[in-house]
Amino acid sequence: MTLDDEQQAKHTIERRRQAYCRVFGGGANADDRLVVLEDLAGFCRARESIFHKNTRAQDVLIGRNEVWKRIEEYTNLQTDEIFDLLMTGTLPKIVDKSDADLFS
Numbered sequence: 001m002t003l004d005d006e007q008q009a010k011h012t013i014e015r016r017r018q019a020y021c022r023v024f025g026g027g028a029n030a031d032d033r034l035v036v037l038e039d040l041a042g043f044c045r046a047r048e049s050i051f052h053k054n055t056r057a058q059d060v061l062i063g064r065n066e067v068w069k070r071i072e073e074y075t076n077l078q079t080d081e082i083f084d085l086l087m088t089g090t091l092p093k094i095v096d097k098s099d100a101d102l103f104s
Contacts, residue, residue, distance in 0.1 A: 020074035044068035
């Protein structure tokens with residue numbers, strides 16, 4: 001990855017991080033924000049095991065949990081931290097179709 005590619009990737013990450021923070025971190029009424037985040041935390045099993053004896057059900061729970069982790073990462077980490085996680089493979093490298101080529 002060239003320096004220019006890295007700067008473009010970080011710009012994309014920062015733009016997305018700021019949007020997540022506005023939506024989930026401060027743009028809404030504090031009470032509404034807590035209600036939504038608590039609902040999502042329960043739905044995504046943010047604070048409990050995602051194990052299920054049925055593997056299909058467990059796959060669904062894993063997907064939900066990944067959504068919660070994505071929200072947490074983009075609202076709690078800085079741009080460089082997210083970039084480093086993407087580069088080390090800790091986060092999926094393909095962020096979405098529009099910027100997949102930044103991480104190939």
